[in-house]
Amino acid sequence: MLDIQNLSKTFGPRRVLTDVTLRLVPGEVYGLLGPNGAGKTTTINLLSGLIRPDIGRVLIAGEAASDRTKSYLGIMPQQNLLYQSLTCGENLAFFGKIYGLPSSLRSQRIFTCLKAVNLEDRVDSIVGALSGGMQRRLSLAVAIVHQPKLVVLDEPTTGLDIEARYDVWELIRQLKHQGVTVLLTTHLLDEAERLCDRIGFLKQGHLLAQGSLSELRAYIPAQEVVTIQTTDEAAAMAKAKTYGLTQRRYDGQLAFWLPERLELRELLAKFEGCPIDSIARSPVTLEHIYLEMTSSF
Numbered sequence: 001m002l003d004i005q006n007l008s009k010t011f012g013p014r015r016v017l018t019d020v021t022l023r024l025v026p027g028e029v030y031g032l033l034g035p036n037g038a039g040k041t042t043t044i045n046l047l048s049g050l051i052r053p054d055i056g057r058v059l060i061a062g063e064a065a066s067d068r069t070k071s072y073l074g075i076m077p078q079q080n081l082l083y084q085s086l087t088c089g090e091n092l093a094f095f096g097k098i099y100g101l102p103s104s105l106r107s108q109r110i111f112t113c114l115k116a117v118n119l120e121d122r123v124d125s126i127v128g129a130l131s132g133g134m135q136r137r138l139s140l141a142v143a144i145v146h147q148p149k150l151v152v153l154d155e156p157t158t159g160l161d162i163e164a165r166y167d168v169w170e171l172i173r174q175l176k177h178q179g180v181t182v183l184l185t186t187h188l189l190d191e192a193e194r195l196c197d198r199i200g201f202l203k204q205g206h207l208l209a210q211g212s213l214s215e216l217r218a219y220i221p222a223q224e225v226v227t228i229q230t231t232d233e234a235a236a237m238a239k240a241k242t243y244g245l246t247q248r249r250y251d252g253q254l255a256f257w258l259p260e261r262l263e264l265r266e267l268l269a270k271f272e273g274c275p276i277d278s279i280a281r282s283p284v285t286l287e288h289i290y291l292e293m294t295s296s297f
């Protein structure tokens with residue numbers, strides 16, 4: 001549904017994207033992750049036609065991105081682009097008209113989209129009087145009002161409470177079930193872990209790696225991560241080194257990669273003689289993979 005081929009973009013002397021290639025199939029949820037300034041927004045602007053690439057091309061439904069392909073595409077930007085003095089219904093009617101929806105279908109889509117984001121009772125509410133979370137949900141309704149085949153969600157749950165976030169997650173799952181392709185950018189790693197079929201890591205304009213969560217786990221040769229609190233970190237690190245364990249720090253805490261899962265007594269035996277205050281174990285998560293990929297580039 002979306003085919004980005006060897007995309008590169010510069011702004012003056014600054015290279016923002018370098019040879020980025022990715023392909024999304026129909027019904028796939030793809031998470032594009034990266035720190036601020038990685039090039040995620042530039043990628044979105046390129047595929048939406050707001051800017052043109054220096055090198056490479058963007059295909060949507062097999063066609064070069066152009067005015068013809070805009071009807072395939074729905075975008076929820078990071079910042080809400082809503083008319084604050086209009087009602088929710090009027091906003092949806094306006095954007096539906098821009099996308100060429102006939103008036104009879106617009107009325108139906110207004111109700112359907114507001115219901116999908118749990119705002120059906122707000123059809124006549126002025127947008128400027130809504131909470132930030134409600135405006136985020138309305139922005140999502142606007143993105144899908146014309147039933148696009150490709151939806152781009154740029155930080156869709158920013159400003160939402162946990163219940164509203166779950167509602168958005170469920171809507172994304174429904175879009176996938178309907179065969180809609182979703183490109184998702186987010187800073188919430190658990191969001192990507194729960195929703196995405198595949199994930200790509202973008203940093204300084206380079207796509208460092210992409211794949212399913214199970215494929216990306218191969219970048220960390222460990223079965224689990226063990227975090228230790230001790231008053232003698234030097235001794236713990238020395239012990240770990242004798243067993244060939246890779247050392248890392250996560251949120252300032254000392255951690256080690258274990259190539260195999262061990263019973264607790266076996267694990268404690270490896271640090272015998274060290275004053276262990278606490279020890280915590282976890283599987284390799286997307287957070288570990290993300291930190292490894294982005295810190296090593």
